[in-house]
Ligand SMILES: NC(=O)C1=CN([C@@H]2O[C@H](COP(=O)(O)OP(=O)(O)OC[C@H]3O[C@@H](n4cnc5c(N)ncnc54)[C@H](OP(=O)(O)O)[C@@H]3O)[C@@H](O)[C@H]2O)C=CC1
């Protein structure tokens with residue numbers, strides 16, 4: 001099987017002169033997708049689900065080569081790379097089940113519930129596919145954030161054109177091949193490789209696109225301005241705040257700050273990206289967090305190090321810029337700043353103040369600022385003043401206070417007593433303001449990748465046969 005996967009990837013690249021698809025190739029891909037979608041929409045729902053279950057099983061069965069690519073392409077620690085593939089298989093299976101449930105139901109409406117009408121109109125409404133969905137995932141979850149777009153699109157009867165991230169493209173091609181092996185026709189699910197900066201506009205503005213599902217950075221904002229009138233699902237950056245109150249379980253908070261802030265070296269949109277700690281407990285919290293940071297291993301993804309190299313030199317340079325700015329403006333470094341190439345050692349930066357870039361910007365690396373606050377309101381205000389509004393979290397033993405804070409935090413999700421996270425994958429997942437448009441999560445994605453179609457039966461007489 002590993003050989004078969006490698007063969008598909010080689011085929012993809014050997015059939016063209018460069019690893020990037022040309023505009024002519026993209027045109028052909030959209031033509032094939034359109035034709036394949038018309039046939040796929042007629043395939044019974046249970047058969048679509050059956051094919052998805054097969055793809056899920058194949059993905060899990062062959063997790064090793066895909067995980068190996070994730071390790072090599074995006075420096076994901078080996079065990080997390082395997083988890084990403086297994087989680088993706090689970091996501092596909094759940095989508096198949098959920099799709100059968102929600103797409104097999106429509107609505108039946110009678111006209112005499114609206115004033116002035118007799119019951120002579122019967123409205124049947126159901127969810128139908130959009131057509132061709134353009135799926136663009138980011139480098140940090142090249143498999144999982146691809147299948148979270150591909151599987152809801154397919155169960156709903158759409159075709160998919162996937163533009164994988166350049167770093168992560170080989171893992172993405174392996175994953176797509178599992179769908180082909182499961183019986184999904186090639187034209188129904190295709191892959192366009194090439195740099196987003198070169199082929200991106202051509203793709204997102206292509207007349208063959210009927211929906212765009214994008215996860216990534218500010219590029220998503222630019223896409224939303226250029227795209228034509230098609231549904232958009234955008235999951236963009238975050239600056240997830242962790243508010244720690246005086247009555248919090250500080251061991252629990254510290255464990256979540258470290259897990260939330262430094263997993264995959266902070267390269268998660270849902271990473272804890274700023275700690276807002278009440279002054280009276282801040283010293284104790286910082287010291288507990290530092291004790292845990294000291295235990296993080298730094299090194300190679302193959303060796304399962306906790307902290308691995310960030311994705312690119314430009315990313316490492318950007319992170320360094322934030323660190324230097326904080327240093328110049330008087331923040332306290334809890335560890336010595338250390339960088340070798342793209343490998344940055346985990347760093348907690350205390351006494352960060354609003355004038356520092358680190359207070360507002362997203363490092364997407366293993367550097368975490370702590371801002372000391374006097375009241376919960378100050379923390380909420382800081383959180384709401386940021387253009388990013390993905391998730392946030394609050395640590396307190398007082399559930400009533402936690403709910404009030406959740407109400408006041410203007411983010412897509414607030415976690416009480418745990419770090420932000422997208423999963424479980426059937427939970428709604430959404431960002432407000434510059435963090436996104438629409439909502440993800442399996443059910444929401446299936447619904448988002450459909451449109452409502454109604455047929456109204458007009459009778460010459462009122463009918464009460466249906467209740
Ligand atoms: N909210 C969320 O769920 C997530 C948000 N993010 C955010 O993404 C950022 C880092 O991820 P990163 O992958 O670098 O994000 P980017 O926005 O740079 O890239 C995301 C995807 O878009 C593609 N792309 C780049 N330019 C264009 C374009 N003009 N048109 C169409 N597609 C394009 C990329 O391809 P290529 O690789 O070829 O450039 C990649 O596949 C961070 O800001 C992070 O917060 C990341 C993960 C999840």
Ligand SMILES: O=C(O)[C@H](O)COP(=O)(O)O
Nearest residue numbers: 267268269270421422423
């Ligand atoms: O892309 C991301 O960073 C994610 O959507 C976050 O997912 P996670 O919370 O499961 O890491």
